[in-house]
Amino acid sequence: AQSVAQPEDQVNVAEGNPLTVKCTYSVSGNPYLFWYVQYPNRGLQFLLKYITGDNLVKGSYGFEAEFNKSQTSFHLKKPSALVSDSALYFCAVRDMSTGGFKTIFGAGTRLFVKA
């Protein structure tokens, strides 16, 4: 079965410092991986995806993610955090065994960026 784990409930970082939000996955076959961000009282917004190709994926708002097949990880990164990056972040994997219509989400990691 496909699954996604986000081992940290919360990540705290000072503004201007680099940030990492961790994600590991378990899939059969090739992974289709996504990161989404959720701001208060809003729906999830797409940040970036990995389907195939370069292991470093660049996305919106200066975020990037590193795909590591041997470690089955897809960590979200940003070189310099902003206070406005404070939000809830979800890693997700698309279950291609069911035609791609089911996306499995991690439990989410809350990012706090302190000024």
Added chain:
Amino acid sequence: NAGVTQTPKFQVLKTGQSMTLQCAQDMNHNSMYWYRQDPGMGLRLIYYSASEGTTDKGEVPNGYNVSRLNKREFSLRLESAAPSQTSVYFCASSELGADNSPLHFGNGTRLTVT
């Protein structure tokens, strides 16, 4: 473009009452989805509609029904609400079967069942 629009934004029900959550998208997407979000559990798929005229169960379909009214609209019905259905409900849409297509979400309906 409005994207994905959900109504209502908030709702309080008593146990046993029924209600329908409405969702509409203006992106001409074929696939639509209903998720629920509970603290510490991420999002769980309730039902989805791969294309107009089809619906399928997701991970947690019990207690819910759906209707794909047309290509734009996908509604979620609670026939007899229970406190366990207290949650935030999100509708989403995407391109049909496109493996690189992300989900586009509405802003959610916060439902409380007392």
